Amino acid sequence: MNGQALILQNVSKYISISDEEKAGFLSLLQPRDYHRKEFLQREGNHCNSFTFITQGCVKSYLLDQKGDEHILTIAPADWWVVDYMSFVFETPGSLFIEAIENTSTLILTKEKRTELFRKIPLFEQYFRILTERAFAVSQQRVTDILSLSAAERFEKFQQRYAHIAASLTHQQIASFIGVTPAFFSRMLKAKRK
Amino acid sequence: MNGQALILQNVSKYISISDEEKAGFLSLLQPRDYHRKEFLQREGNHCNSFTFITQGCVKSYLLDQKGDEHILTIAPADWWVVDYMSFVFETPGSLFIEAIENTSTLILTKEKRTELFRKIPLFEQYFRILTERAFAVSQQRVTDILSLSAAERFEKFQQRYAHIAASLTHQQIASFIGVTPAFFSRMLKAKRK
DNA sequence: CATTCCGATTGACCTAGGTCAATCGGAATA
């Protein structure tokens, strides 16, 4: 499936729009490809667009004082990525967004999104639903971190990300669930027994 | 300020609606009061409404296997509370929502909200913006937990919740930032020096 | 005034998970 077909399919999961509106929507999107390890966004830059992944996979993460990486999101095809904090509050971002495979995207800038809302108000609903779902999942993640052990978080991770877990390095999974690679390795060893 | 005035003021921060629309909106809300320690929601129940706090304060939290409480949100007046996971995905909730002071609320059920969207589509925008902001903050919370020490999280908590920190118990603050009351007490002692 | 409650504090001890450095191993590059 090509990128445009994929994003239209995604949209149609939540709202119904006419062919004309589909064309109008697509015309606001800017395609862009990134190769593995290329950055979509860097810490310090203001994030002013939503990026839809049509192929490949990206991660968003921050570096702490010690320079250690903490992955916030892993976004495979059919997902949007944004540094929400930067986008919503118009502040310099604190996240890096980086392709972990060669990746194709469609970019919707803040201006274009505003234009989209004006032209096709139904997209307010699309983004409302999208964000409500993402928020619900994010709240789960908070409660998981607060109440589960590393091993339990890994269990959940495996269930939720079964389809992409295999294409991630152990380092990435460890960072996502919030442990060091060394400890993650020991965890796996313990489970194998 | 009374509850209706407060919620209208909140709405008008994000969208502009006519007096007629305001009346229509208010007519969909159900007022309800709770006394301290009363539950708005219990684990296992499906959460099918948004609740706007007009006075007082509530907390949402989950109990882990050991029965320890982990606070997810603290919602003072002028905030909405929901168990998003339950509301959005229509699953039994895993959160308790409990008044920590005598509290007055306005309830918007899922059905009424749907009706609201149908009658005044601009409310899609209101909830989109609201959720985008809440999501951004939630993502920050995830990165904070992953990358900051307990003391640093407490620092941030004090800044963000300066206005209500004084009315919370140490237990509640400790639970929110993700440490035990015992450790929290030691942290305070260390800071005082 | 006495009592109960409940949050806060503290002491003694414990553990999940971190740190750092060394080693292994497989894939990609020269």
Add this chain to the structure above:
DNA sequence: TATTCCGATTGACCTAGGTCAATCGGAATG
């Protein structure tokens, strides 16, 4: 084939924060 990477693993040791039980203290209740 030899070399370089780079992720995974492992060993030895460390620490932030947890546990559990005792105590303190102030506010509310009888």
